[in-house]
Amino acid sequence: MIIKPKGTHDIYGKEAKKWKYIEKMFDSLMEKYNYNYIRTPIFESTELFHRSVGETTDIVSKETYDFCDRGNRNMTLRPEGTAGVVRSFIENKMYGDPNQPVKLYYNGTMYRYERPQSGRDRELTQFGVEVLGSDNPMIDAEVISIPVNLFKMLGLKGIKVRINTLGDSESRNNYREALLKHFKPYLKDLCEDCNNRYENNPLRILDCKVDKDHEALKNAPKTIDYLNDVSKKRFDDVKKYLTLLEVDYEVDPTLVRGLDYYNHTVFEIEADVEGFGSNNVLAAGGRYNGLVAMLDGPETPGIGFACGIGRLSMALDLEDVELPIDDGNEIYVMYVSDSEKEYAISLVQYLRMNGYKVETEYMSRALKGQFKQADRLDSKFLIILNDEDLKNDQLKVKNNKTKEEDLVPLDYILYYFDEKLNDEYGDFVSFEEDDDCDCGHDHEHCDGSCHHHHE
């Protein structure tokens, strides 16, 4: 038997419905924020990630899926979403778009060659946004508010927003120097990992799990003290706007993101839920004002966030959040004889083409089994075909809840279901009515799905 690659998952059944729901929710939220959907390739030139994410980071040095294509080009499966979007921004000269800033959102799979554990896979799905062209702190606050609002809409309660600022490159460098100076005398007391971090990414020492209680960490210099005035003002503005957006946050001076391209605002939204594993960051992001230029584009500010759907789904599970997913079937068509079966085939199509969710029997089950199957699918109505009724152009329809049966003339069947099923949703719209329907759009913009399905 061939099995799935390590660190991958098949998303199907209930879980798939959940994902679809989350993605739909995000899509419609993005619609309201007026962001534009973008799809970029799942693989890109290896160089793109080396130059954006950072040559020295572990991500690039050992955690990417690299391959050489048949034309001998070095390719990498994208480990994150930002680099590809920024590449596209530059390549398609979106900086020349009169409509600035450029606000984009994406949703797709990412690949990281890592040892799988709770909340961490080799293939993961992330959605996120990137805003390019504005350095206004207002955008920082808005970008942070998007996942916060999404989580709120989904019904997730236990979340914690942590923010910090790295300042501009000048501030960041000063801070880095200060950290090196501060930790130098303590090196022999710190763990081996911290000694490595000292060399590679000293900011990371601050959130070491082993040495977290060490005095050297507790009285380490704070980013905030190394900000120049401009950076400080900027951060104050971001916080002010977050408050206006009613986003609860805490400033965490130890929060540093791993990638080289971040500066100024960085943030993480973590799941604050009992039972979550150690990888509890649901969404994260930050500002990357130097990245576009680093990738040969014009000097352009940018900011974004990404959110892993797998972890989000896990958080929803742990909080026992029931998403309002209605996957019940509307009509189940039952038959026994061959002539009834033939009738069923065209009837099912007729009903489906008229907007109903219809199932029928594919397993040659006895009538008893068909009833069971109809129940399993949570069918609201059953049509029990019977040669005798068909001779009289009638259909026997049974309400699966009340168990009432009606003999419905064939010509009347659409009106029958229109009344029964649409009334139940409280937004009855007759087929004869040509004017506005209740979906909120005017009629020509309505996609038709609203005539009996209403969110």
Place this chain on the structure above:
RNA sequence: GCGAAUAUGGUGAAGUGGUUAACACACCAGUUUGUGGCACUGGCAUGCGUGGGUUCGAUCCCCACUAUUCGCCCCA
């Protein structure tokens, strides 16, 4: 890259160095020759992750491998 635990049917799982591998759920069939969801009866792992070893004999003991899970590193 490092460390730990686990591996029995469609699912949850019990179990033993030795004839037919519990039990429950799900599913299928029948009682009921075209109106079910209850009840009863019956069916449902030639097999206990893969390979090797110990043994008269292994699902059970040993070794290796693989996979899964959790943690470290790292973290988008």
